[in-house]
Amino acid sequence: MNKSDLKDYAVVGKPIRRVDGPAKVTGKATYAGDLLLPGTLHGKILRSPYAHARILNIDYSRAMKLHGVRAVVTGRDFPGVRYGFMPQTRDQLPMATDKVKHYGEAVAAVAAIDEDIAEEALDLIDVEYEELTPVLTIDDAMKEGAVIIHDHMDTNIAASSKMHFGDVEKGFKESDYIREEKFTTQRVSIGFIEPHAVIVNVDNSGNVLIQGSKQSPYITWRHFCRAMDLPLGKVRIINPYVGGGFSGKHEALDLDFAAAALSKKTGFPVKIVLSQDEVIAAFKQRHAKHVEIKIGMKKDGTLVACECKMIAEGGAYASVGPFNIVIFATSGLLLPYRMSHFKYEAHRVYTNKPWCGSVRGQSIPIARFAFESLFNMMIDDLGLDQLEVRKKNSILSGESTINKMTVGTAGMVEAIEKLGEMIGWDGRKKKKAPYRGIGIACSPQVSGARMGGHFGSSAVVKVDEDGGVCLIHGGTEIGQGCDTVLAQMAAEVIGVPVEEIRQMEEDSDVAVLEAGMFSSRCTFWAGHAVKRAAEDACQQLAEIAAPLLEASKDDIVFKNKTVFSRKNPGRAIAFIDLVRNAYYTKGQPIYGRGSYSASNIPMPDLKTGEGDVTNAWAFFAQAVEVEVDPETGRVKVLKSVCTRDVGRPINPMLLDAQLEGGTVFTSGQALYEECCFDEKGRPLQNSFLDYKMPTVMEAPENEHFDIITDDPNGPFGAKGAGEGSNGTTLAAIANAVEDAIGVRIKDLPITPEKILAILKQRR
Amino acid sequence: MTYIRRLPSFEYVSASTVKEACAVLSNNKGKVKILAGGTDLLVQMKERKVVPEYVIGLKQISGLNKIEENGKAGLRIGTLVTHHEIARSPQMQENFTCLAKACEKIGTPQVRNLGTIGGNLCNAGPSADSAPALLALGAVLTLQTGRGERQVPLEKFFTGPFSTILEEDELLTFITIPHLKGKSGSAYHYLTKRTAVDETLVGAAAALSLKAGDDVCEDVKIGLCSVAPTPIRALKAESKLKGKKLTDGLIEEASRIASGESRPRSWAEYRRDMVAVMVKRAVTEAWHRAAANKKGSGK
Numbered sequence A: 001m002n003k004s005d006l007k008d009y010a011v012v013g014k015p016i017r018r019v020d021g022p023a024k025v026t027g028k029a030t031y032a033g034d035l036l037l038p039g040t041l042h043g044k045i046l047r048s049p050y051a052h053a054r055i056l057n058i059d060y061s062r063a064m065k066l067h068g069v070r071a072v073v074t075g076r077d078f079p080g081v082r083y084g085f086m087p088q089t090r091d092q093l094p095m096a097t098d099k100v101k102h103y104g105e106a107v108a109a110v111a112a113i114d115e116d117i118a119e120e121a122l123d124l125i126d127v128e129y130e131e132l133t134p135v136l137t138i139d140d141a142m143k144e145g146a147v148i149i150h151d152h153m154d155t156n157i158a159a160s161s162k163m164h165f166g167d168v169e170k171g172f173k174e175s176d177y178i179r180e181e182k183f184t185t186q187r188v189s190i191g192f193i194e195p196h197a198v199i200v201n202v203d204n205s206g207n208v209l210i211q212g213s214k215q216s217p218y219i220t221w222r223h224f225c226r227a228m229d230l231p232l233g234k235v236r237i238i239n240p241y242v243g244g245g246f247s248g249k250h251e252a253l254d255l256d257f258a259a260a261a262l263s264k265k266t267g268f269p270v271k272i273v274l275s276q277d278e279v280i281a282a283f284k285q286r287h288a289k290h291v292e293i294k295i296g297m298k299k300d301g302t303l304v305a306c307e308c309k310m311i312a313e314g315g316a317y318a319s320v321g322p323f324n325i326v327i328f329a330t331s332g333l334l335l336p337y338r339m340s341h342f343k344y345e346a347h348r349v350y351t352n353k354p355w356c357g358s359v360r361g362q363s364i365p366i367a368r369f370a371f372e373s374l375f376n377m378m379i380d381d382l383g384l385d386q387l388e389v390r391k392k393n394s395i396l397s398g399e400s401t402i403n404k405m406t407v408g409t410a411g412m413v414e415a416i417e418k419l420g421e422m423i424g425w426d427g428r429k430k431k432k433a434p435y436r437g438i439g440i441a442c443s444p445q446v447s448g449a450r451m452g453g454h455f456g457s458s459a460v461v462k463v464d465e466d467g468g469v470c471l472i473h474g475g476t477e478i479g480q481g482c483d484t485v486l487a488q489m490a491a492e493v494i495g496v497p498v499e500e501i502r503q504m505e506e507d508s509d510v511a512v513l514e515a516g517m518f519s520s521r522c523t524f525w526a527g528h529a530v531k532r533a534a535e536d537a538c539q540q541l542a543e544i545a546a547p548l549l550e551a552s553k554d555d556i557v558f559k560n561k562t563v564f565s566r567k568n569p570g571r572a573i574a575f576i577d578l579v580r581n582a583y584y585t586k587g588q589p590i591y592g593r594g595s596y597s598a599s600n601i602p603m604p605d606l607k608t609g610e611g612d613v614t615n616a617w618a619f620f621a622q623a624v625e626v627e628v629d630p631e632t633g634r635v636k637v638l639k640s641v642c643t644r645d646v647g648r649p650i651n652p653m654l655l656d657a658q659l660e661g662g663t664v665f666t667s668g669q670a671l672y673e674e675c676c677f678d679e680k681g682r683p684l685q686n687s688f689l690d691y692k693m694p695t696v697m698e699a700p701e702n703e704h705f706d707i708i709t710d711d712p713n714g715p716f717g718a719k720g721a722g723e724g725s726n727g728t729t730l731a732a733i734a735n736a737v738e739d740a741i742g743v744r745i746k747d748l749p750i751t752p753e754k755i756l757a758i759l760k761q762r763r
Numbered sequence B: 001m002t003y004i005r006r007l008p009s010f011e012y013v014s015a016s017t018v019k020e021a022c023a024v025l026s027n028n029k030g031k032v033k034i035l036a037g038g039t040d041l042l043v044q045m046k047e048r049k050v051v052p053e054y055v056i057g058l059k060q061i062s063g064l065n066k067i068e069e070n071g072k073a074g075l076r077i078g079t080l081v082t083h084h085e086i087a088r089s090p091q092m093q094e095n096f097t098c099l100a101k102a103c104e105k106i107g108t109p110q111v112r113n114l115g116t117i118g119g120n121l122c123n124a125g126p127s128a129d130s131a132p133a134l135l136a137l138g139a140v141l142t143l144q145t146g147r148g149e150r151q152v153p154l155e156k157f158f159t160g161p162f163s164t165i166l167e168e169d170e171l172l173t174f175i176t177i178p179h180l181k182g183k184s185g186s187a188y189h190y191l192t193k194r195t196a197v198d199e200t201l202v203g204a205a206a207a208l209s210l211k212a213g214d215d216v217c218e219d220v221k222i223g224l225c226s227v228a229p230t231p232i233r234a235l236k237a238e239s240k241l242k243g244k245k246l247t248d249g250l251i252e253e254a255s256r257i258a259s260g261e262s263r264p265r266s267w268a269e270y271r272r273d274m275v276a277v278m279v280k281r282a283v284t285e286a287w288h289r290a291a292a293n294k295k296g297s298g299k
């Protein structure tokens, strides 16, 4: 950020310490796994050893005889109502009933007086299976006469998407240079440190209380009520702290259903904490994708046309797959560069592997990987400059894309320019060290896409009679820092220190829950609601203050715990005195309300892909420097520079941390992470000993810069940002490796073995 | 795939002398496991790969957690000495560089604080990091039973993946490493499978001594891990170097020979290639350390 961009804010825009930091670093923060209620029983889940099999019989009589076992439930203990993200693809049940569709799918669950007994009881449940041929690859799923996974369907294709804007044939005719390439990307695990955990109590009247590790309690709540056939009012969900989400903890999961059914059967609270091996083997992963992409450009690098065919292998259930393949095009390919012609066809297929859905960045990282890789190759082919061509094509403020997405503010060009400065782009050709490379990539990021169903945000600000402030919002603190950022916004408006803003666990009986923590949404959507709620509270107080200060209520300013008129700052009253006046003299408790709907955004049209999905686009440019060891093929990511337009960062320190985290997270997929399965669809990794993700030891040095565009649509000018670097890192690393070794690797991960094989061939 | 389960139940016995430990072992053959740091054993129990009835702890036995000079025999390391203690010991870093480096590589600080050198050897994983270093240093093991003790060179110890010559009632008590003679140096080079904290994909240790005054290799030993069913010596590569004047070319040739001596199963081609690279790097560093070593140069 340039000095001149600083505004006269008290706390917004400041790198203040996170409000949940002290509780977390001292171990005092409470997570789902820490919770116990009187009489709590412990649950364990029996999981399928087969990827695809029919369940012929389940006999748990032996388990029930084990001392200490209180109840066993199976798929038959649920109403049989399917749930899922989208009405057209509701394909999931709480537990398997007649068929298991991936290894590790839940088939039964036990509640016992302790975890050891519950686990021992699993060995006493006899399940008779009839093994079926597993469908493991895109080819298996799509071939003629393929084994069909879902009995209610006649195909393994869960969803398809077709788009055509402009005239792509004409576009290629008008292009001077056309190139087409195929890229493949692998399944990766999500890798939060805290495994799924929940404690559920069903009371005598059938009221359900769920306290779990949930990224988006709203989604869990809705899924849960649907599949259990309960009205929302019967189920209360309270969310403790969450040990990382990365899109892995939105939905209701087998353990939530199992704990509820077991609690109902026993009359006691039931707690289930998974182990990391269950999570790695049987829970959500990123789609594996085959991408064929063709780009046409002019001699001078002007982008003209793009055509893309994509197939996503997504495992046993559809999850958000249908949306994922649309986003791939709209948010992943149609920005941040202008193009006149675009054609797209995509399919999302079922296989007998753990289901895939959104994972941090949704489908944008993969789309940007394919696009920015091919783009980079073509710019090199034409002997043009990587930064100049990207700048030339970047969308500008106020422009629209070919599918009619409007861009308000856009600092893409400035971000690329700054990136060039920070990495010394112009001078680098002269002093390029052997086996060192720099890769560039750019990406857009939505500020929360509007989805179907409930999407508005709301907040309440309650001012106590002694001046304390209670902030109730529907956002979930999953480590991304939303409690800090939202407190900063409230504190800024009310003129009190951030430390004096209290927040509580998210509670469906108290707050209107946010639609979810996805799509880099919370700062923008909940931020608006919080800002408005704080403004509403101040408005109520300003009306009381105006006569006391002999001023107009519109001139009242709240700052440093005092209240005064803009016109006469010398005459002020203490905030606490004003609040007391409200409570004690007027009898008027202060209760501010705010909400944000963005109902101007139409529901995204999944069929055509046309139209807006968000009220603000953020833009990211990243340069990554790598070093390749020519003898071993090892890639070391040395440095990452990220320049970005997020409107205005509310807390630049947290933003840096999010983007550095995103870079490290995504670098694992670029270089080595991969979920592997044997020929029967059984996972080959079951812990972080075998499934390797980058740690701080792999993290590069990081630099950042903010282009301030103060988006008029954002709260305090802010746009969504959390997933920004996920969009750029895969491509930036792939481009950097090519720059270092002179050869392009198009199938992820870019492992030392692949690099060495290429280098050996060349020797 | 095995799920990692909760610990099975077992009875814990705390031995206060080696004799007592041996007695428990011999009275309950096949039903007992020795617990050192537990970083291998407890994981295996949670995976149900081993389900012992009794677990004997050695912590109360005095003397097993010390590093001591043992006269002419060399340095005597108790089986319970942790990786952390070896890695941070200035004496180890200076005189047995390859071992200090290997122990520094193992796991994370938590694992190094618990995991023991003896446990690493007795677990006998093909990728045990301390093994190549100890092979290169010519380590000799002291194995004890109620009937007495025997001294066994480390290269005779491993019989296959996760198996050793240890009898059911036998205990490893000490590891002795002779002092390197004259101008000497050692080094350990490794690659992990993927990330920094990860299993070793190829590990190579070299320890060598030079003839006084020049670059002739008087003696050299090379140890490898993760490239055969057990940690091994690269004997042919060693003889290529022994008695010769060291040059980059000669080391390169010896490294290729070492590569041929390796017998990796998975990732075979890449592993074999990497044996050559790691051996080259380890021998070269050991050579440079020896050449820079002032000790013994006047003798």
Ligand SMILES: Cc1cc2nc3c(=O)[nH]c(=O)nc-3n(C[C@H](O)[C@H](O)[C@H](O)COP(=O)(O)OP(=O)(O)OC[C@H]3O[C@@H](n4cnc5c(N)ncnc54)[C@H](O)[C@@H]3O)c2cc1C
Residues within 6 Å of the ligand: A689, B033, B034, B035, B036, B037, B038, B039, B040, B041, B042, B043, B079, B105, B106, B107, B108, B111, B114, B115, B116, B117, B118, B119, B120, B121, B122, B123, B127, B128, B129, B130, B166, B170, B171, B172, B173, B198, B199, B200
């Ligand atoms: C996260 C993690 C990372 C790891 N990383 C590495 C690594 O990088 N490199 C590496 O080499 N290893 C690694 N390990 C494996 C392990 O930490 C080491 O092998 C360690 O040295 C084992 O020592 P321990 O004292 O914990 O052995 P224990 O687990 O206590 O024992 C191991 C085996 O040896 C037997 N045993 C132990 N002491 C004796 C004795 N005195 N006599 C006879 N038998 C005995 C036990 O009965 C058991 O079978 C890692 C483990 C973990 C959990």
